[in-house]
Amino acid sequence: MRLHRKPWSIKHGLLLLLLAGAISSCAMVPLQSPYRVTIPQLQAAPSDYTVSGVKYRAVLKSDWDAVVRELKAACLALNGTPKECQTE
Numbered sequence: 001m002r003l004h005r006k007p008w009s010i011k012h013g014l015l016l017l018l019l020a021g022a023i024s025s026c027a028m029v030p031l032q033s034p035y036r037v038t039i040p041q042l043q044a045a046p047s048d049y050t051v052s053g054v055k056y057r058a059v060l061k062s063d064w065d066a067v068v069r070e071l072k073a074a075c076l077a078l079n080g081t082p083k084e085c086q087t088e
Contacts, residue, residue, distance in 0.1 A: 035077030040066035 042063045049056045075085035082088045 033077040033079070035074065037070060037074045040070055 046057045046059045
């Protein structure tokens, strides 16, 4: 007695397609960076000014540099390029 094989059914084809899609989509997930942004503590409170009806806020240069440095580090940690993160 010969057993003959059933041809692939639509169910099997869809199952195989779903499995292949699930496996390939898992491979494309980028790893999360362990980096956590730390907001720098300002050394002095910002000062507000109004000149000709335009409002300005002044901060210490060292405080501003610390904020920019932290933002650039976060950008790089999230896989930004040096050009995108303006670190060149």
